[in-house]
Amino acid sequence: MDLEESVPVEKPEAEKVRFTHNELLEITNKTLSDLISCDSLIKDLPHDPTLDEINAQLALHHGQSITVIVKKDNNEKLPIVVHHGATVSDLKKAIRRYVALSLRRKGDNTKISWKYVWKENNLKSGSVILEEDRAKLNDCGIVNGSKVTFVKRFRQKNSIKYSKSKRVNY
Structure with a gap:
């Protein structure tokens, strides 16, 4: 050599x-x-x-995740991707990530108090109000393509009442 x-x-x-x-x-x-x-x-x-968006898209393709359509008051639809075994809490966190990323891409520095949003509002799918954070989405009847809306919480005499027509506008 x-x-x-x-x-x-x-x-x-x-x-x-x-x-x-x-x-x-x-x-x-x-x-x-x-x-x-x-x-x-x-x-x-x-x-x-982001890496999360790519992983979510791949999980959707492989059937490991579902897309939940969250409808805002202004009729804007947010396609939120969560895993099959997700809970209501997981859905709320996914909404938070989606909105934060959307605002960042628009160059908007608006800060949203999610503690306030979830204190004043709940999610509703059909006639089911998703008030228990540990409940599985499957148990609440939410499947791929289900539509979920925000509903306003009203407090009366230490109990919670829900409005059917009011939704949050953030």
């Missing part, structure tokens, strides 16, 4: 390509966007998807 063959040959300084940090970021983002747009499973995601 010849010694010259095993030693890497250095390229002259003029042939080395150097990129700035911003140029590398731009190249990486462009490459990722091209890869995502070519993949049939995740091409419907935004141009800057």
Whole structure:
């Protein structure tokens, strides 16, 4: 074995390509966007998807998750992805993540007090009010494609009453 063959040959300084940090970021983002747009499973995601969004889309494709449509007061529909064994609490957390990510993408710095939102409102699916956080969505009759709305809570004499027509507008 010849010694010259095993030693890497250095390229002259003029042939080395150097990129700035911003140029590398731009190249990486462009490459990722091209890869995502070519993949049939995740091409419907935004141009800057998070790892959670990609994992949720893959879980949907493999039948491990369901999509719950959450309808806001302004008729905006939020497609929320949760796993099959999810609870009401998991659904609430997924709504929180979806709204936070949506606001961040719009450049909106609005802070939402989710403690207040859940204190004043509940979720409702058909005639079932989802008030127990530990209840499984399957037990509440929520399946893939189910529609869920916000309902306002009214307090009267230490008990909770619910309005059928009022919904939250955040």
